[in-house]
Amino acid sequence: MMRRTRWSPTLALLAGSLVAAFGGGAPVTWGADAQTTLRMTWYSDGNEGEVIADLLKRFEESNKDIHVALDQVPFKAINETLPVQLASGQGPDIARVGDMGGLARYMLDLRPYLKDAAYWEANYGPFLQWMRVPGDTTSIPGFMTQLTITGPFVNKTLFEQAGVTMPGAKATWEDWASATKEVAAKVQVPFPIAFDRSGHRFFGLAISQGATVFNPKGEPAVVDDGFRRAAQLIYDWHNGGVMSKELWGVVAGAAYRGANEEFKNAQVVMYESGSWQIGQFDKTIGTDFDWVAVPTPCGPANCSGMPGGAALVGIKSTKHPAEVARVLDYLASEDVVAEFYARSLFVPGHIGLARRGLDYKGASPAAKAALKVFSDSVAQLAPAANQLQGYPASRVIFNAVISRIGQAVSGEIALDEAYKRIASDVAQQIAERGK
Amino acid sequence: MTNASSEEQSTVVGSALHLPVLGRLGGTVLDIVVGGLARLVDVPMRTLQRLIGERRMAYVFLLPNFAFFSLFVFAPLVINVVFSVTGGEALFLSDRPYVGAGQYRYLFDCGSYLDPASCREDHFWRGVANTLRFTAFQLVAMVAFSLTTAVVLNMRIRARGFFRAVYFFPVLLSPVVVALVWKWILQRDGLLNAGLTTLGGHKILYFVDPGWAMFWSVFVSVWAHMGFYTLILLAGLQAIPADLYEAAQMDATPRWRVFRRITLPLLWPSLVVVIVLALIRGVQTFDEVFVLTGGGPGTSTLMIVQYIYETAFASQVQNFGLAAAASVALGVVLFVLTLLQLAATRRRSAS
Numbered sequence: 001m002m003r004r005t006r007w008s009p010t011l012a013l014l015a016g017s018l019v020a021a022f023g024g025g026a027p028v029t030w031g032a033d034a035q036t037t038l039r040m041t042w043y044s045d046g047n048e049g050e051v052i053a054d055l056l057k058r059f060e061e062s063n064k065d066i067h068v069a070l071d072q073v074p075f076k077a078i079n080e081t082l083p084v085q086l087a088s089g090q091g092p093d094i095a096r097v098g099d100m101g102g103l104a105r106y107m108l109d110l111r112p113y114l115k116d117a118a119y120w121e122a123n124y125g126p127f128l129q130w131m132r133v134p135g136d137t138t139s140i141p142g143f144m145t146q147l148t149i150t151g152p153f154v155n156k157t158l159f160e161q162a163g164v165t166m167p168g169a170k171a172t173w174e175d176w177a178s179a180t181k182e183v184a185a186k187v188q189v190p191f192p193i194a195f196d197r198s199g200h201r202f203f204g205l206a207i208s209q210g211a212t213v214f215n216p217k218g219e220p221a222v223v224d225d226g227f228r229r230a231a232q233l234i235y236d237w238h239n240g241g242v243m244s245k246e247l248w249g250v251v252a253g254a255a256y257r258g259a260n261e262e263f264k265n266a267q268v269v270m271y272e273s274g275s276w277q278i279g280q281f282d283k284t285i286g287t288d289f290d291w292v293a294v295p296t297p298c299g300p301a302n303c304s305g306m307p308g309g310a311a312l313v314g315i316k317s318t319k320h321p322a323e324v325a326r327v328l329d330y331l332a333s334e335d336v337v338a339e340f341y342a343r344s345l346f347v348p349g350h351i352g353l354a355r356r357g358l359d360y361k362g363a364s365p366a367a368k369a370a371l372k373v374f375s376d377s378v379a380q381l382a383p384a385a386n387q388l389q390g391y392p393a394s395r396v397i398f399n400a401v402i403s404r405i406g407q408a409v410s411g412e413i414a415l416d417e418a419y420k421r422i423a424s425d426v427a428q429q430i431a432e433r434g435k
Numbered sequence: 436m437t438n439a440s441s442e443e444q445s446t447v448v449g450s451a452l453h454l455p456v457l458g459r460l461g462g463t464v465l466d467i468v469v470g471g472l473a474r475l476v477d478v479p480m481r482t483l484q485r486l487i488g489e490r491r492m493a494y495v496f497l498l499p500n501f502a503f504f505s506l507f508v509f510a511p512l513v514i515n516v517v518f519s520v521t522g523g524e525a526l527f528l529s530d531r532p533y534v535g536a537g538q539y540r541y542l543f544d545c546g547s548y549l550d551p552a553s554c555r556e557d558h559f560w561r562g563v564a565n566t567l568r569f570t571a572f573q574l575v576a577m578v579a580f581s582l583t584t585a586v587v588l589n590m591r592i593r594a595r596g597f598f599r600a601v602y603f604f605p606v607l608l609s610p611v612v613v614a615l616v617w618k619w620i621l622q623r624d625g626l627l628n629a630g631l632t633t634l635g636g637h638k639i640l641y642f643v644d645p646g647w648a649m650f651w652s653v654f655v656s657v658w659a660h661m662g663f664y665t666l667i668l669l670a671g672l673q674a675i676p677a678d679l680y681e682a683a684q685m686d687a688t689p690r691w692r693v694f695r696r697i698t699l700p701l702l703w704p705s706l707v708v709v710i711v712l713a714l715i716r717g718v719q720t721f722d723e724v725f726v727l728t729g730g731g732p733g734t735s736t737l738m739i740v741q742y743i744y745e746t747a748f749a750s751q752v753q754n755f756g757l758a759a760a761a762s763v764a765l766g767v768v769l770f771v772l773t774l775l776q777l778a779a780t781r782r783r784s785a786s
Contacts, residue, residue: 080748087526087753102751190623245643245732246623252730252737253558253745395751403558410645412733413552421557428541429752435523435532 036323037067039092041082043075043310046279048145048344052331055340059330066323068094075256086315093318094327096145098310100130101392107131107141108314113325114140120332123351130390131311142313143332144349145340146276149374149381150204150305151296152176153263153271153281157289162186166294173205173233173297177242180269191268192242194259195234197251197406199398201272203388204306206230208299213388213397220426222397223419226301231405231415238409249410254399263291274308275374279345282367293370296377304382307389309349347374354378393430400425512766518759524752531756538760559761561734562742565649569724569738570717572653577713578706581661585668586698599669603662613659614726621651642728645735652724652736659723660716664709671705672698711776718769739765 040056042049049072056068071092073081078097085091086106097103111117117140121128124143131141159166162183167175180192195201203211210226237243247257263271264284278293285291296305312331314324330336334350338358341348345363348354354375360368388394404418404425413421484492514528519538521531546553551560588599605613620626621641628638641647675698683693699706721740724730730737739761747758 083753084526084748087524099751246640249733250642250729250731252734252741254749255729257729393751399750406731407733410643410731410733410735412645412735417552424555429750429754432522432754432757433524433752435534 035065035067036320037069038094038318038320038323038327039069039071040094040096040312040327041071041073041078041092042096043073043078045075045146045276046344047283048279048340048346051340051343055331055336056327059327063326063330066327068327086317089317091315091317093320093324094312094314096310096312098308099395100311100313101390102395103313104131104133104136104141104392106316107139108316108318108321108324109139109141110314110321110325110328111138111140113322115329123334123353124332124349126351127309127311127349131313134392142311142328143337145310145312146344146346147349147354147378148274148276148308148310149347149377150200150272150274150308151374151377152294153273153277153370154292154294155263155266155269155271155289156292158183158187158189158266158269160290167297169295170298170303173208173299176270176297177233177237181240181242183269189267189269191244191259191262191271193237193270193272194247194262194268195243195272196259196274197247197255197257197402199254199395199401200274200306200308202230202234202401202405203385203398204272204296204304205233205299207304207306207382207385207388208296208302209233210299210301212384214384214391218387220391220393220397220430222401222426223423226299228415228419229299231408231418234405235408235415245409248402248406251406253403255402264288275347275371278363278367278370278374281370282345282364291366291370293373295373296380302382303380304385305377305380306385307378307381311349345371347371347378393433396429396433397426400429515759515762518755519763520756522756524754526755534756538756539764541757542760542764556757558734558737559739559742562737562739565735565737566718566720566739568649569653569656569720569736570714572649573656573717573720574710574713576653576657577661577664578709580657581664581668581709582706584661584665585672586694588665588669589672602665605659606662608659610659610722611726613655614723617651617655617658618727643732645732648728648732648736652728655727656717656720656723660713664713667709667712668702668705671702675701711773714772714776715769718765718772 042052049070053070056070060067075098078095079099082091082095082097083099083103086103091106095103110120114120120140120143124140127144127147128140129137132139154166156166159179164179164183164186167179177193184190184192195205203213206227206229207213209229211222211224211230212226213220213222213224215221234243234248238245238248247259251257258273259268259271260273260277260280262268263273264281266289275293281291296303312328314321314328318324331340334352337350338348338353340346341350341353342358342360343362345360345367348358357375358371360371363371388397391397400422404413404421407413407421408415408418480492483495487495517528518531520533520535521528522534522537523531525531542556542559544555545560548554548560551557551564554560584602588595588602592598608616618625622628623638623640627641632638639647641651679697679701680693683697688696719740720738721744724736724738725741725744728736730741743758743761743765746754746761
């Protein structure tokens with residue numbers, strides 16, 4: 001028997017496709033129930049992609065008129081592709097960003113659409129300045145999905161195997177360098193200290209050595225005595241076998257290079273990274289060896305690390321600012337954001353929660369202890385560290401430093417030449433921005 | 436045709452559809468549609484031909500393709516040149532200030548062009564120097580290896596088809612995949628070091644030493660693309676008449692002399708194609724080396740295209756103007772190289 005074609009579903013599908021194809025980001029309407037689709041660009045350091053997807057599903061269940069399409073992308077795409085998208089006006093409605101100052105001009109001021117702007121000011125206030133363009137002191141572009149602090153992770157098992165005592169609180173960087181080198185030599189691991197190839201990690205060390213980064217007028221004055229001391233330490237550690245050139249020396253430009261894999265494989269004695277690693281170390285290292293987060297080592301100036309983090313922000317070019325604000329209002333609400341931080345094992349970027357303390361229910365004792373160490377180190381942050389993080393062109397400084405110190409480490413240029421190049425790179429790029 | 440149609444109708448009515456009938460039916464419908472369209476186009480084309488003459492009709496046929504090229508090749512080229520005389524970090528031209536030759540002055544501000552360290556934008560010149568070095572090594576290695584391989588694969592050896600496929604296989608892989616595979620082999624705990632330590636040797640950090648990094652960049656590039664050039668040369672070898680070799684054999688000419696006097700001269704057109712293509716590929720190299728070495732150690736494998744990409748996209752102040760100026764400079768160099776290459780080829784052909 002010949003099958004009869006049923007045309008009505010086919011035509012409906014065709015009509016739907018046409019609406020989707022030509023409607024772009026416009027709301028898709030199915031009968032009486034109008035639904036707005038918002039695009040959210042997201043990257044993950046650990047499991048937070050799963051957590052946010054879960055939270056958004058819950059949001060959609062009670063807000064049937066909004067659908068959030070979650071586009072999960074690598075961190076590189078957030079830094080390199082998203083800015084071009086935003087510059088061309090083709091960006092998403094919501095994005096998770098790390099370079100807050102650099103992208104501030106594309107961010108939506110949520111204030112007119114928020115249920116309670118005072119709640120945002122009270123709990124996210126200190127970090128909002130990181131997301132604002134210079135001169136703006138009032139806008140609310142988004143909230144911190146995580147507050148990160150740089151700091152060291154130590155493979156305690158290697159110290160025990162080597163029979164070396166771990167330096168205590170307030171130990172200096174030099175104390176750690178000699179201790180880790182001794183451990184590495186005894187247990188035959190290739191990395192006594194590994195620093196991520198990252199500007200944040202370098203300035204954690206540099207500020208402890210007394211780097212102030214800015215002159216009294218607030219303009220970048222990157223290379224000072226503190227900076228030179230830190231650069232010299234990095235340089236000497238590479239030449240003295242404390243650090244391996246495999247991280248800082250092997251790539252060109254501002255490329256990020258982490259040592260997560262090496263740390264997880266027990267090849268690193270001390271790993272200077274950041275609090276966002278806790279979740280993945282808790283999951284991947286498990287019981288293979290004992291690891292601990294230790295307070296940031298001290299320099300002659302202080303024991304400061306560098307703050308950082310990622311914010312979830314609304315994008316100015318959205319056609320649905322009210323809906324964007326509804327989604328962000330939900331995700332930034334105290335209960336929801338507490339669940340997000342707790343499940344992702346992140347240091348809260350929410351003042352109220354930070355004061356009260358979070359219960360990281362699913363975390364192992366090692367992860368809980370590490371979170372405590374990083375949370376406590378927030379109080380140790382030097383003013384220069386906060387100023388640098390809030391500076392809109394901070395990545396210009398970070399990129400110049402990584403690129404040039406990397407060249408010095410690989411033996412391509414001398415340190416003095418690197419200092420000159422850092423100063424000229426920063427000046428050239430900031431002048432270009434000013435055009 | 437009419438008979439077939441009546442057969443088809445009876446089959447369809449019987450609802451026992453089978454493919455040959457459907458195929459013929461489809462063919463008929465296609466004939467009608469295409470024929471109709473041809474007639475539709477025919478009338479205006481004939482009229483046009485009457486108006487402009489038969490010879491000028493060639494331009495009419497070239498026009499659609501030319502329009503396509505203009506839109507996707509020439510227009511971006513012009514836009515790139517315009518970008519190179521603007522500054523700032525805005526994406527839209529209307530928001531970008533005119534800076535004249537400012538970007539070029541910055542790029543070319545050098546104490547000595549032979550010493551990248553003396554240049555204000557030293558990364559650009561390091562990229563130029565590395566690209567030239569990479570291209571030279573790669574060109575020599577590519578021609579030598581692909582020619583040798585083609586000559587061997589042209590002989591009557593056992594499993595010749597298998598070997599031809601093996602040598603061509605890497606060409607099918609994405610450059611990123613090729614680079615990742617070799618990175619796994621060459622890294623600290625990679626296959627190569629595992630083999631070395633098993634044999635009692637020490638691990639070598641290939642990506643930490645500038646010499647090794649450049650060597651492996653060239654090696655991986657040659658490994659990945661050699662099959663393509665081998666194929667071109669193999670086709671060239673097979674086009675050489677066999678009777679020339681038979682005559683040489685009858686004269687008991689030594690093999691090396693046969694190669695020099697018969698194979699090389701007759702293979703020259705194919706070799707020129709290989710040289711030109713390998714040269715262009717060398718200058719354009721980006722993806723493989725970028726994934727394999729990231730441009731390091733230091734900047735020892737930073738290629739000019741990576742410099743352009745990073746200047747435009749990876750820096751916080753996305754300096755599209757400077758990147759465009761570097762692209763124009765690269766374009767000019769490529770153009771000059773191509774002219775030199777063409778001139779050399781013509782002189783060789785004439786002689």
